[in-house]
Amino acid sequence: xxxxxxxxxxxxxxxxxxxSTMVLLLLFFVPLFFTLSSAFVTEQGFTFSRIAGVxxxxxxxxxxxxxxxxxxLSTLASLLVALPGAYLIATYSFRGxxxxxxxxxxxxxxxxxxxxxxxxxxxxxxxxxNRILMTLFKLEEPPLSILYSFPAIILAHTFYNFPIIMSLVxxxxxHMDGNCETASYTLGATKAKTFxxxxxxxxxxxxxxxxxLVFLFCFNSFAIILVLGGGPRYTTMEVExxxxxxxxxxxxxxxxxxxxxxxxxxxxxxxxxxxxxxxxLSETYRNSNRLIEKKPAxxxxxxxxxxxxxxxxxxxxxxxxxxxxxxxxxSSSRSGAEAFSLKWYRQLLSLERATGHMNxxxxxxxxxxxxAALVALCTVPLALTLCVAIRKKEKGSLLELLGMMxxxxxxxxxxxxxxxxxxxxxxxxxxSYSLVVLxxxxxxxxxxxxxxxxxxxxxxxxxxxxxxTLGAGPLRTFLQxxxxxxxxxxxxxxxxxxxxSMGEFNATLTLANSSIVTLPIVMYRLIGSYNFQxxxxxxxxxxxxxxxxxxxxxxxxxxxxxx
Amino acid sequence: MxxxxxxxxxxxxxxxxxxxxxxxxxxxxxxxxxxxxxCGKSTTxxxxxxLLPLNEGKLVLNGxxxxxxxxxxRQIAMVFQDYALFPHMSVxxxxxxxxxxxxxxxxxxxxxxxxxxxxxxLEGYQKRKSQQLSGGERQRVALARALASDxxxxxxxxxxxxxxxxxxxxxxxEIRRIHDETGITTLYVTHDQEEALSLADRIIVMHEGRVMxxxxxxxxxxxxxxxxVATFMGEGNALPYSIIPKTLVNPGGTDPFVFKPKEGxxxxxxxxxxxxVQDNKNLPLxxxxxxxxxxxxxxxxxxxxxxxxxxxxxxxGYPIISHCSxxxxxxxxxxxxxxxxxxxxxxxxxxxxxxxxxxxx
Numbered sequence: 029x030x031x032x033x034x035x036x037x038x039x040x041x042x043x044x045x046x047x048s049t050m051v052l053l054l055l056f057f058v059p060l061f062f063t064l065s066s067a068f069v070t071e072q073g074f075t076f077s078r079i080a081g082v083x084x085x086x087x088x089x090x091x092x093x094x095x096x097x098x099x100x101l102s103t104l105a106s107l108l109v110a111l112p113g114a115y116l117i118a119t120y121s122f123r124g125x126x127x128x129x130x131x132x133x134x135x136x137x138x139x140x141x142x143x144x145x146x147x148x149x150x151x152x153x154x155x156x157x158n159r160i161l162m163t164l165f166k167l168e169e170p171p172l173s174i175l176y177s178f179p180a181i182i183l184a185h186t187f188y189n190f191p192i193i194m195s196l197v198x199x200x201x202x203h204m205d206g207n208c209e210t211a212s213y214t215l216g217a218t219k220a221k222t223f224x225x226x227x228x229x230x231x232x233x234x235x236x237x238x239x240x241l242v243f244l245f246c247f248n249s250f251a252i253i254l255v256l257g258g259g260p261r262y263t264t265m266e267v268e269x270x271x272x273x274x275x276x277x278x279x280x281x282x283x284x285x286x287x288x289x290x291x292x293x294x295x296x297x298x299x300x301x302x303x304x305x306x307x308x309l310s311e312t313y314r315n316s317n318r319l320i321e322k323k324p325a326x327x328x329x330x331x332x333x334x335x336x337x338x339x340x341x342x343x344x345x346x347x348x349x350x351x352x353x354x355x356x357x358x359s360s361s362r363s364g365a366e367a368f369s370l371k372w373y374r375q376l377l378s379l380e381r382a383t384g385h386m387n388x389x390x391x392x393x394x395x396x397x398x399x400a401a402l403v404a405l406c407t408v409p410l411a412l413t414l415c416v417a418i419r420k421k422e423k424g425s426l427l428e429l430l431g432m433m434x435x436x437x438x439x440x441x442x443x444x445x446x447x448x449x450x451x452x453x454x455x456x457x458x459x460s461y462s463l464v465v466l467x468x469x470x471x472x473x474x475x476x477x478x479x480x481x482x483x484x485x486x487x488x489x490x491x492x493x494x495x496x497t498l499g500a501g502p503l504r505t506f507l508q509x510x511x512x513x514x515x516x517x518x519x520x521x522x523x524x525x526x527x528x529s530m531g532e533f534n535a536t537l538t539l540a541n542s543s544i545v546t547l548p549i550v551m552y553r554l555i556g557s558y559n560f561q562x563x564x565x566x567x568x569x570x571x572x573x574x575x576x577x578x579x580x581x582x583x584x585x586x587x588x589x590x591x
Numbered sequence: 592m593x594x595x596x597x598x599x600x601x602x603x604x605x606x607x608x609x610x611x612x613x614x615x616x617x618x619x620x621x622x623x624x625x626x627x628x629x630c631g632k633s634t635t636x637x638x639x640x641x642l643l644p645l646n647e648g649k650l651v652l653n654g655x656x657x658x659x660x661x662x663x664x665r666q667i668a669m670v671f672q673d674y675a676l677f678p679h680m681s682v683x684x685x686x687x688x689x690x691x692x693x694x695x696x697x698x699x700x701x702x703x704x705x706x707x708x709x710x711x712x713l714e715g716y717q718k719r720k721s722q723q724l725s726g727g728e729r730q731r732v733a734l735a736r737a738l739a740s741d742x743x744x745x746x747x748x749x750x751x752x753x754x755x756x757x758x759x760x761x762x763x764x765e766i767r768r769i770h771d772e773t774g775i776t777t778l779y780v781t782h783d784q785e786e787a788l789s790l791a792d793r794i795i796v797m798h799e800g801r802v803m804x805x806x807x808x809x810x811x812x813x814x815x816x817x818x819x820v821a822t823f824m825g826e827g828n829a830l831p832y833s834i835i836p837k838t839l840v841n842p843g844g845t846d847p848f849v850f851k852p853k854e855g856x857x858x859x860x861x862x863x864x865x866x867x868v869q870d871n872k873n874l875p876l877x878x879x880x881x882x883x884x885x886x887x888x889x890x891x892x893x894x895x896x897x898x899x900x901x902x903x904x905x906x907x908g909y910p911i912i913s914h915c916s917x918x919x920x921x922x923x924x925x926x927x928x929x930x931x932x933x934x935x936x937x938x939x940x941x942x943x944x945x946x947x948x949x950x951x952x
Contacts, residue, residue, distance in 0.1 A: 489677065497665075
């Protein structure tokens, strides 16, 4: 078609995303290319032997199987815990419901290193749970010994993921048309019959969708396995990629393993996308919902409600609260009892001479803040200009796919790509930090895109057309009409990117050399050297950041300009 | 630069339909485009505004070819169906937006805004946010904002369709008044016949991407050029020509006019308000005038409409709608319609004008 001059404003929107597309391609595909090429290229030239070697090696085969097994078990366990809770939330109103709902949003924003720390502090041999049980039952020995084992992995994954399933399924359930069930009752079906033949089949797409998302998370889980797995017995793909690349120096086989990981992740994401589409088609979303004023009437129902309130608080709030509590405790002498102390914060702020890894804590904090600020500042304009193009339908879906691509590749693999680049360019410390910023940007683009795009799509075309007919050019229209309307979404996106970068551990650990310190990296080293309180002090700062994100994202839910 | 309004011939093809229209709007005129949904009236408006690319055809506004001018340089303002008030701006800022673009100074801007607001009867609304306004108020602000850009042509895309009936009538009068005050050439799109008839100097009836007829309200209503326009603009009865010999009453005995059967689908058409209803011989038909008489028509339904009754009758299987000042006393009535109110169509197109010359009066 002829490029008509009067379609100038369309051309404006076509040109806008070009820079960000280029940047995205550079940030994402170049590292990926480095990773994948080293899977095929050795000193002898192009070869398939590495790939073949990795796939036929019984050791790696066992790892692949274990990865799938733990992801399956974790997903099943999460489902088992989540579904009764979803039923409870969707059908009844009870005292702890708001608490459960609020708590279940936390795992969406909490960094994995914090989960690990909370888990150790809460469930560890010397953890809060054991201490409580020992005091309660006057025991000599800690009754629970679950750390550094297979159950620990599953348990941590369940704690991390069951709230995701619970909130996704229950919100879908709540918005399902309740009249179908009523119709079924009037047709003479019993409660059980109605549940299994009407409710469950309608709910199934939502369950499958949420479960596949959790499976994906567990498949790509890194920090939890690295710390809680406790060695090569319970190693997964991600950990093995990291181990091969950074501990054994075998970047080639790490790259070959990455290929398998990318393959599985892509399949899972495609599948997840399909379930999402099916979900959108299968039910009409009802905004004005049936009134839930029913309280659980029977004793089992009441117990279930109580159980979930306690379990949610215990599993979600317990570890987080104990991190905060532990950070304010220190033992005065080597064997003395622990008492309230600001020791770790004083060490953190270099007010007191720090020992071990606490040395680098202040440096890590300032590094993390600067990196996160840079990531937020760079990611938002990048995602925004992408949104501009995606909103105009032409070529939109392709760009949207491009923007979401970084999700298909785990953080460890992105980290590996940047590690391979850094090995080539051999820059100074500044270069290394720049690479960390870039890697974090790649990881946060999809999230920021998902924050801004829905808001952008809400702006009616008529606003833009109005502005144009009133005599404003495309640039003016963009700056004075579209941009101000997106201010809230951009702020939310920036805060998300900031928090994501603050808590980013997987990619940073994989790409960084020992001279690079960020908050999660130092936390990891502190955990590794059994300085848990120190780690807790850093963790508390992360929690503060996550809380901020949580509050902002809740506030942003009610659109300001919704008509 | 001349001041001769808009003339356009637009051609565009889309996936599901082709648009091919040409018409003109005289300077200072208020013209309405009317048509059923999907007839291409909104597309036409967007082509004129420049929001859709014009592949073929020509747009001339006041002697200047604007076929390929950018939207923001066309000097055409548009009021959208959803008003499109910028939600992050107050009423004042909304109206100031086009003024700032035109670099109108601060003092002058204030003055213009106050004047425009008083014109749309919203004095003192400067500081309000669009969320605080009712639908009718938003509509007025949108109109004021469009006028602030001092357009050469004002486009209104179904501006009243989201409002309730009473407000619609009131705002309709307001729009006409404002148009008369400003004298801006205006093109108004609607699907409401009443709105078009009461508002427009000229009406352009569209159907399936084409102009079916262009003319004043009276012309469109009384002399519809084709059956589509006849039935779209108000109610009417379309009957086959073949009933004429059975129903024609010619009291003069002479043969003052000739009903000639014609090739093709030959149809006659008349409006319900032209039908006289005779029940129990209370209301005599004008026997001395040439008319068609439908004897033994059965009344199927009778609806009270306030100022008249709307009757649906069946005569030999043909439905005939008529208006009557009272409720008929019997189930069977005789209907009469004078031949001067009857129009003839062949294959949907009006034939010979005047069709039936008035005789006997």
